[in-house]
Amino acid sequence: MQRAEVIANLLRTTPDLWSGHAVAATRSRSTGFTELNALLPGHGWPLSSLIELIPLMAGIGELSLLLPVLRKIGSEARDIVFVCPPHVPYPPALAHAGLPLNRIIWIDAKNDVDARWSAEQTLREGMAGAVLLWSDTIKDIALRRLQLAAREGESLLFLYRSSLLLNTPSPATVRLALQPQSGALRVDVIKARGGKIASARLHFHQAT
Numbered sequence: 001m002q003r004a005e006v007i008a009n010l011l012r013t014t015p016d017l018w019s020g021h022a023v024a025a026t027r028s029r030s031t032g033f034t035e036l037n038a039l040l041p042g043h044g045w046p047l048s049s050l051i052e053l054i055p056l057m058a059g060i061g062e063l064s065l066l067l068p069v070l071r072k073i074g075s076e077a078r079d080i081v082f083v084c085p086p087h088v089p090y091p092p093a094l095a096h097a098g099l100p101l102n103r104i105i106w107i108d109a110k111n112d113v114d115a116r117w118s119a120e121q122t123l124r125e126g127m128a129g130a131v132l133l134w135s136d137t138i139k140d141i142a143l144r145r146l147q148l149a150a151r152e153g154e155s156l157l158f159l160y161r162s163s164l165l166l167n168t169p170s171p172a173t174v175r176l177a178l179q180p181q182s183g184a185l186r187v188d189v190i191k192a193r194g195g196k197i198a199s200a201r202l203h204f205h206q207a208t
Contacts, residue, residue, distance in 0.1 A: 026041040026042030026046050026193075026194055027042060027046070027047045027048070028040065028041065028042030028043060028044035028045055028046045028047060029044050029045050029047060029069050029072070029073075029156065030043070030044045030045075030068070030069065030072075031044055031045055031065075031068060031069060032067070032068020032069060033068070033200065033202050035200040035201070035202065036187055036200045036202060038196070038200075039189050039192065039195050039196045039198050039200060040174060040189070040192060040195045041173065041174070041192055041193055041194035041195040042194070044069075045069055045156055045174075046173050046174060046193075047154055047155070047156060048150050048151040048152075048153075048154050048155070049147065049150055049151070049156075049157065049172075049173035049174065050143065050146055050147040050150055050157050050159060050170075050171065050172040050173055050174075051156065051157060051158050051159065051172065051173065051174045051176075052159050052160075052161055052170060052172040052174065052175040052176065052191075053065070053158055053159070053160050053161070053176050053178060054160075054161050054162070054163055054165065054166055054175065054176065054177045054178065055160070055163065055178045055179070056163045056166075056177060056178065056179040057163070057179070057180070058086070060178060060179065060180045060185060061178070061180075061185045061204060062160065062178055063132075064097075064185075064204050065178065065185060065187070065202070065204075066130075066132070066158060067097055067098065067099070067204075069130070069156065070099055070130060071097075071098045071099060073103075073129035073130050073156075074098075074099050074100040074103045074129075075100075076129065077103070078103065078127070078128065078129030078130075079103050079104075079105050079127055079128045079129065080099065080103055080104055080105070080128070080129060080130050080132075081105045081106075081107065081119075081122050081128045081130070081131045081132065082104070082105070082106045082107065082132050083107045083109065083115050083118055083119045083122070083131060083132065083133040083134065084107065084108065084109050084112075084115040084133065084134045084135070085106075085132070085134055086134060088106070088108075089104065089106050091104075105122075105128075107119075107122075112135050112136070112137055115133065115134070115135055116133070116135055116137065116142055116145070116146065119131050119133040119135075119146060119149070119157070120145060120146060120149040121149075122153075123146075123149035123150050123152065123153040123155050123157060124149050124152050124153055125153065126152070126153040126154065126155070128153070128155050129155060129156065130155060130156040130157075130158065131150075131155060131156070131157050131158070132158045132160065133146070133157070133158070133159050133160070134159075134160045135159060135160075135161065136161055136162045136164075136165060138165065138168055140169070140171065143159075143170055143171050143172065144171050146159065147171055147172070147173075159172070163177075166190070170191070172191065173191075173192070173193050174189070174191060174192050174193070174195065175189075175190045175191035175192075176188065176189055176190065177190055181201060182201075183203075184201045184202055184203050185201070185202045185203075185204070186199060186200075186201050186202075187199065187200045187201075187202060
């Protein structure tokens with residue numbers, strides 16, 4: 001009994017430790033990239049989970065990586081919500097990328113606390129197919145609240161974080177580091193519950 005209690009405590013308090021049954025039946029949506037799908041739990045972006053994207057520099061395709069799944073979500077008449085992106089979303093560019101503008105919601109919160117609150121409430125409402133949040137919070141409880149909200153809303157939650165937090169512990173189901181490589185985007189899987197720790201080199205024109 002004592003051993004079981006120790007294991008249960010470790011699972012509860014250690015973000016990078018999980019049990020096998022927790023990932024046995026992962027529901028997911030295709031990323032649009034075969035090579036990346038093969039590395040992720042459920043062979044795609046896991047639903048109801050916190051997915052961290054960590055670009056090692058800005059403007060390398062960190063949003064283009066999500067376009068295939070965002071187009072699919074938009075075609076299903078579900079909202080795509082941007083919370084505190086570093087730049088104001090540019091409608092002509094979004095339309096050119098194939099995203100339906102009537103399904104795009106932009107939330108410009110005053111601070112990070114308000115941004116996370118907005119993301120949580122949006123997820124819990126269950127109307128959004130995907131929420132993209134830019135936040136550099138390091139509070140474990142804040143990240144777990146986001147994880148729980150994504151689970152309640154059965155949505156995709158993408159959290160963009162600074163490269164300075166690459167080695168910071170996180171309860172996220174999936175963590176990806178992004179960097180340019182020879183005209184493509186290199187995606188390093190640094191954490192994936194039920195997936196593979198490996199790398200993929202993606203060309204956006206090959207997305208499906």
